[in-house]
Amino acid sequence: MMDKPFAITLDPGSSLANRTGSWRTFRPVYVDRLPPCNAACPAGENIQGWLFHAESGEYEAAWRTLVEHNPLPAIMGRVCYHPCEGACNRQHLDAAVGINAVERFLGDEAIRRGWRFSSDAPPSGKRVLVIGSGPAGLSCAYHLRRLGHAVTIDEAAAQAGGMMRYGIPKYRLPRDILDAEIARLIDFGIELRLNRKVSDVLAAKAEGFDAVFLGVGAHIAKRAYIPAGDANKVLDAVSVLHGMEEAGPPLLGRRVVVYGGGNTALDVARTARRLGAEEAIIVYRRTREKMPAHDFEVEEALQEGITFKWLSTIKEAGEEDILIEKMALDEKGFPQPTGEFERIPADSVVLALGQEADLSLLQNVPGLSIEQGLVKVDATMMTGHAGIFAGGDMVGNERTVTVAVGHGKKAARAIDAWLKGESYVPAAKHELATFERLNTWYYSDAPKTVRPVLDIIRRQSTFDEVLGGLDEGNALFEARRCLSCGNCFECDNCYGVCPDNAVIKLGPGQRFRFNYDYCKGCGICAAECPCGAIKMVPEEI
Amino acid sequence: MSYQPIKFYQTGTFTVGNRLLPPEQRSVQAQQKRYNSLNSGHRACQGCGEALGARYAIDAAMEATNGRLICANATGCLEVFSTPYPETSWQVPWIHSLFGNTAAVATGIAAALKVKMQKGERRHIRVVAQGGDGGTTDIGFGCLSGMFERNDDVLFICYDNGGYMNTGIQRSSATPPAARTATTPAVGETPGNVFGQGKFVPAIALAHDIPYVATATVADLRDLEAKVRRAMELSGARYLHILVPCPLGWGFASHETIKMARLAKETGLFPVFEAEHGEITAVLPIRHPLPVEEYLKPQKRFAHLFAPRLRTDVLTRLQALADRNIQRYGLLEKP
Numbered sequence A: 001m002m003d004k005p006f007a008i009t010l011d012p013g014s015s016l017a018n019r020t021g022s023w024r025t026f027r028p029v030y031v032d033r034l035p036p037c038n039a040a041c042p043a044g045e046n047i048q049g050w051l052f053h054a055e056s057g058e059y060e061a062a063w064r065t066l067v068e069h070n071p072l073p074a075i076m077g078r079v080c081y082h083p084c085e086g087a088c089n090r091q092h093l094d095a096a097v098g099i100n101a102v103e104r105f106l107g108d109e110a111i112r113r114g115w116r117f118s119s120d121a122p123p124s125g126k127r128v129l130v131i132g133s134g135p136a137g138l139s140c141a142y143h144l145r146r147l148g149h150a151v152t153i154d155e156a157a158a159q160a161g162g163m164m165r166y167g168i169p170k171y172r173l174p175r176d177i178l179d180a181e182i183a184r185l186i187d188f189g190i191e192l193r194l195n196r197k198v199s200d201v202l203a204a205k206a207e208g209f210d211a212v213f214l215g216v217g218a219h220i221a222k223r224a225y226i227p228a229g230d231a232n233k234v235l236d237a238v239s240v241l242h243g244m245e246e247a248g249p250p251l252l253g254r255r256v257v258v259y260g261g262g263n264t265a266l267d268v269a270r271t272a273r274r275l276g277a278e279e280a281i282i283v284y285r286r287t288r289e290k291m292p293a294h295d296f297e298v299e300e301a302l303q304e305g306i307t308f309k310w311l312s313t314i315k316e317a318g319e320e321d322i323l324i325e326k327m328a329l330d331e332k333g334f335p336q337p338t339g340e341f342e343r344i345p346a347d348s349v350v351l352a353l354g355q356e357a358d359l360s361l362l363q364n365v366p367g368l369s370i371e372q373g374l375v376k377v378d379a380t381m382m383t384g385h386a387g388i389f390a391g392g393d394m395v396g397n398e399r400t401v402t403v404a405v406g407h408g409k410k411a412a413r414a415i416d417a418w419l420k421g422e423s424y425v426p427a428a429k430h431e432l433a434t435f436e437r438l439n440t441w442y443y444s445d446a447p448k449t450v451r452p453v454l455d456i457i458r459r460q461s462t463f464d465e466v467l468g469g470l471d472e473g474n475a476l477f478e479a480r481r482c483l484s485c486g487n488c489f490e491c492d493n494c495y496g497v498c499p500d501n502a503v504i505k506l507g508p509g510q511r512f513r514f515n516y517d518y519c520k521g522c523g524i525c526a527a528e529c530p531c532g533a534i535k536m537v538p539e540e541i
Numbered sequence B: 001m002s003y004q005p006i007k008f009y010q011t012g013t014f015t016v017g018n019r020l021l022p023p024e025q026r027s028v029q030a031q032q033k034r035y036n037s038l039n040s041g042h043r044a045c046q047g048c049g050e051a052l053g054a055r056y057a058i059d060a061a062m063e064a065t066n067g068r069l070i071c072a073n074a075t076g077c078l079e080v081f082s083t084p085y086p087e088t089s090w091q092v093p094w095i096h097s098l099f100g101n102t103a104a105v106a107t108g109i110a111a112a113l114k115v116k117m118q119k120g121e122r123r124h125i126r127v128v129a130q131g132g133d134g135g136t137t138d139i140g141f142g143c144l145s146g147m148f149e150r151n152d153d154v155l156f157i158c159y160d161n162g163g164y165m166n167t168g169i170q171r172s173s174a175t176p177p178a179a180r181t182a183t184t185p186a187v188g189e190t191p192g193n194v195f196g197q198g199k200f201v202p203a204i205a206l207a208h209d210i211p212y213v214a215t216a217t218v219a220d221l222r223d224l225e226a227k228v229r230r231a232m233e234l235s236g237a238r239y240l241h242i243l244v245p246c247p248l249g250w251g252f253a254s255h256e257t258i259k260m261a262r263l264a265k266e267t268g269l270f271p272v273f274e275a276e277h278g279e280i281t282a283v284l285p286i287r288h289p290l291p292v293e294e295y296l297k298p299q300k301r302f303a304h305l306f307a308p309r310l311r312t313d314v315l316t317r318l319q320a321l322a323d324r325n326i327q328r329y330g331l332l333e334k335p
Ligand SMILES: Cc1cc2nc3c(=O)[nH]c(=O)nc-3n(C[C@H](O)[C@H](O)[C@H](O)COP(=O)(O)OP(=O)(O)OC[C@H]3O[C@@H](n4cnc5c(N)ncnc54)[C@H](O)[C@@H]3O)c2cc1C
Pocket: A079, A080, A081, A131, A132, A133, A134, A135, A136, A137, A154, A155, A156, A157, A160, A161, A162, A163, A164, A167, A168, A169, A196, A197, A198, A199, A215, A216, A217, A218, A219, A241, A263, A264, A267, A358, A361, A391, A392, A393, A394, A399, A400, A401, A402, A404
């Protein structure tokens, strides 16, 4: 005390003794919010999660995160209608992140580099039969295998893939890609038995299986009654497209009329053009706006020279032409006949009016119920018969590869729980990371990379793939357009902007922690977090 | 712009850090073990822009000088909230001076250090003087101008929060026109601070033709750090004027501090530029141009411009000031 300088009585101290955290009325907490892309993905992919790895060029880590949910990225990257992009927050800034294109890049990269699946789950000793090797069956088999179960797929057709092979044309899904992703699943230890049509599900199950997943799809073409002369060919889309894979291209003639307004109608018309038809006309009873087909597909078809007759129904098919009747929309938006007719020349008519499931294998299954041609399942994808689950086209009217993959995954998890005598409860979902949660100031301006489209002439005459892919450079660029909605991507903003140094940086990959001894609760961190990963919650005082 | 913005995507150099950048391109504030020259436990208000700006600037100066730095500090919030006897938040050799003589104190320290270095007793140690806008543009202005004209080897940093905040928000010569303060109440025909008074000290510093003059805000960290780094590369008199919003004095919510600084810059009311030897060398361009209302409306000190009646006449005059800055400094030009 006495040896202190003049007028000094206290030792110097650090302000660390002053715990300013006691001023706080609100406390910041780190949260993970559900990115809208993830929320919109029917396969439940963790898109933001795999983009996070792709952003740093760690493509294998990205692919591995992706395949935790979906084993078919190269296929998805081509045929998925990417509802994720429709939900992407970036669309409010410039354009949605090209999620689907990056997914395709990762899928292709995995094929090129020979990445394989792995699982460290111990064998469960249980056997599951999967009926059908479409996306629903493949996804279910994959997830069951990941969980340690032995899986056998029985497939009626000569090759695996379901509608991905016998429906979706090559120019959208090259078969070497399909083959590679199926081969990887077989390589993972899934048994595939081709040319085995199951005709009685209970008998099949009795051959030593503990549970069954049904993924038989919907392959019976719906017909419409059209009076037709002998010489005119009336075919259906399912057999035309199926024929492309096996029997060989069907003879459609020079002028092909396709009847229907869905994606299948477009695929058949575009296939017909590639087979040499000079004219491919789509006849649809409603308007373009009402068409179930996606707008971009209609656009691509128009570019390929396909023509459309909107608001028209086919009345009869003659030898060299068909008779169509004009329709008009009534005040409720339904098409009504007008009594006005027109003849258009046609060598063949292909019906693309939708498909129904062949459910003959399900006769006499106690408890299992079928409504309007669809098998009823509960929230865990189980049918009314315990131990028999179902998914994909046979259970719903939202019929896409992605929905089928999602069903397969969900069913696999439920089967796993069921086999353990538990009931499957999906993990609680995080709060949605809406656009309002973001501080978009921090994101660089960056337009979307457009995938190259093969030039029109080449496309019309060949079955080459229409859309090109990203290369490593623009895949990285595209991944980095992701805003990482609702999930910390370690931009250090909270760490930097705190006037009280109350944020502790834990190091790469470890994120951050608040030091509540000094945090005054000003909320700058939450306001300046670009991706909305900090929430202010009231203190209990 | 004083630094090369990183033109790759996601957040580039807009955020404090970026895990995708190589370490040498990251900011000082992003370092896991950073200086924290102004440590936790200080008594600044919640969300104080001055506390933030001071740590940004002094940490950058510490980095640039490898920790060989002495700070002289004018009185004002920065001093009072950081160093109530006997404790301090400073983790840098730091000396308190009076309200008006900081520049002169720093000059003295620099002179002493020069002698000690010539005698071989010390390695090269640099000096920073810092204070609020009151301590800089008003009472400290004589000493500051003297330090400039003698070209003393000092970096003077002014933390501009537009008023005498520490003593209860009185007007300074850096208070913007129309702003309400304790001494410019929002009454009468021309409420708030008077138009046509006050001064913009960066422009006056520029007129001294000193080696370096720059402005910055707490909303553009990378720009601020680059300016401190550049200042420390040069010797002689240097001046850095940082806009540091004050939630208490301006009347906005404590989480809006950085947003206010950003809006001041984006509306053009606060021009961000740098100059060497009297010539402007770079400006930080406006990214998304905005009308001045966007900046004024969230602040209670301008509330009388919006209620009980909308003072379009006053807003027009403030917009004219912003437009003049945009013109004068070329704030809308693409870099
Ligand atoms: C022309 C066309 C284009 C399409 N394009 C797209 C697209 O671009 N994007 C998209 O997301 N979706 C598209 N779809 C829809 C998509 O293909 C289906 O929704 C999806 O394939 C359904 O999967 P699934 O597993 O339920 O059935 P499927 O893919 O139909 O597979 C069912 C499998 O079960 C087998 N099977 C049936 N019965 C038995 C039995 N009794 N025993 C053993 N095996 C049996 C079948 O042979 C088949 O392999 C398209 C559909 C068509 C027809």
